Amino acid sequence: MRQGLQSVSVRDVARRAGVSISTVSRVLGGSAPVSAELRARVMQAVEELGYRPNAHARGLRLGRTGIIGLLVPDVSNPFFGELARVIEVSASRAGYNVLLCNSQNEAARERQYLDLLQSQRVDGLLVVASSLQRSDLERFGRATGARVVAMDRKIEGFEGPWVGSDPLPGCREAVEHLVALGHRRIGIVRGPVGVLASEERYQAMVRALEERGLSPSRAWTWAGEYTFETGARAGARLARCRPGERPTAVICGSELAAFGLIQAVEEAGLRVPDDLSVVGYDNTPFSAVCRPPLTVIAQPIERIGQVATRTLLRLLQAPLRRQPEPLMRMPGMGEAPRPAPGERRARSVALPTRLVVRQSTTAVPSPDAPTRGRRGGSDGVGHA
Amino acid sequence: MRQGLQSVSVRDVARRAGVSISTVSRVLGGSAPVSAELRARVMQAVEELGYRPNAHARGLRLGRTGIIGLLVPDVSNPFFGELARVIEVSASRAGYNVLLCNSQNEAARERQYLDLLQSQRVDGLLVVASSLQRSDLERFGRATGARVVAMDRKIEGFEGPWVGSDPLPGCREAVEHLVALGHRRIGIVRGPVGVLASEERYQAMVRALEERGLSPSRAWTWAGEYTFETGARAGARLARCRPGERPTAVICGSELAAFGLIQAVEEAGLRVPDDLSVVGYDNTPFSAVCRPPLTVIAQPIERIGQVATRTLLRLLQAPLRRQPEPLMRMPGMGEAPRPAPGERRARSVALPTRLVVRQSTTAVPSPDAPTRGRRGGSDGVGHA
DNA sequence: TTGTACGCGTTATCAG
């Protein structure tokens, strides 16, 4: 009973070409030799009808979709946007398509997308979890047989591979850089409390400071999501500190927070970097675009995406699944160069961060007496 | 013959619950009454196995997927990132999932994604075309029966609905604003030549200038993709003009180009807005984040996304397709509030642009003698 | 109220 669906099927092609459906299938799939004449007739019918194989029927028959799910918290954050771009390129080079899901940092949406990806029976999943638990991913893996690779944010207790970066090297470089510029009072805009990866990043900052004999003051530490608003809030608070009691430099746990911070302190009359040095995190193209260009602890976004994709692809070559055939082997579609069959076990990878110095950091105004210049004579402020 | 796929199916659930397949189906779909006891057993089995219905089998059976394809040139461009976000929210509110495809401005990738979306038999398509032709979309529509709505960029000859914005109001406001600040020599960084929407945007700028009695100089007009690099190239050229011969203000056809322009001219020693006023286009969150905050011709991104989605949904209610049922009617999944069955014909919509004044525009240095101050004495440069 | 059987579009297998 036709349900009103009227898409072109292999039957239509076969009828038009005057051949059987299996001949059409063989022409398109290249699974067996077909005479030149029939092949031509089939291709012409395909062309005229604009036929493309039904992925659902294919998926059902093959138990394989050639699709990788990519679940991220927020594509409009350039870090994830860039990550998505890199993954898309890597995956499509290997013949896989990417189903991009954007949870918008909402737990409900994230679970809903995980369900969708399971329903779609994707072959594998690359995930930057915002609130997903180990149990969610385990259920997913168990029920679908799909492979899962976590990226960027670690997931408590999840035993699958994780690909991300190690904040410590970059944090050390950043602190070293600031200390060399004469900074001693260094503030932190950290990520959300209680989130594993955020805590690790924060701990790396603290450790880097302590290694230099500095202890991070609680009064100069602000926490929140990795958003513009978090930075703006921190900036507003910071600007209200008395000049002698506020940090001369701030390290932010994200680029967006750094942008927010800069905007807020400049609105409050401070200048960056003259009155306050700012270090960001991530290093998307926007770090270089900002005024002033942002000094950042850079994550190797491109490599994270590449390594994660390669890790997943390697897992997909393992027993359960096979390489996806291209949907159709047609003139213009390009061959999928299959990667060398590496057979090593997939492991977690932590790539190093590093500091990229731009112009949002500079020397402390007066190294020896850091509180001079703006203090004094401002005691009476507030009565006007 | 099992092909190695081992995902959980409705059979597994039925077996575990000790009922028939159809009972499971009825429980999950709510298509017929089931006794409380069996329902409970089924739900428990679903829970334990982590079962989610196979979307391929469903799609095959129903001729409907509940999925809307969204094809954009570049999600890492915040304009499209924001657009995608809005659409995702609107669509999911109506019970549809969004399959987000990022062509990265590559023609081959764009066609490949169009094929993928056709293979996936999406119910509808929202598309910002970068190089797709009318014929591509017509083939798509004809072969799949899916509805297509174009966004942002118009497509030559495409007779389906288009939702975007009208550049003229914003351009008029921008020129008015600049003229009021004393600018007479106004440059343009326009979009790619020969692309319909880009030409329209450019023509709106030209017309707005002419209405004010200004004629855009060819020497101050630069064309290219809407990218950072295009702006940077234009900025580098502009900075090489002799001070008296270069524009005092520039209108850019995109935000990214404005960023590039600002970076390049500042590197060349000019300051924005003191030496050069800059007007951008689009108005994503980054316009406000930049130093200086960017004066822009703002597109109503959110409304474009909402209107486009609504237009598509209205078309999907028409004869061919029906409302998608939720994949499973489970406790935590939330109901899909179906939109009121509007039955009007879907039409194209052009929403107005408007100017948002920030700090990248300011008065011409010396209104009466705009070429003074930097000229003279630089004749001998180049011999050093 | 529950179970059985069919078909959606594909591809793999088998027979010609």
Place this chain on the structure above:
DNA sequence: CTGATAACGCGTACAA
């Protein structure tokens, strides 16, 4: 080299 056929998982008409 080509054509007929079964099966993938699901929803539903129909029989019990």
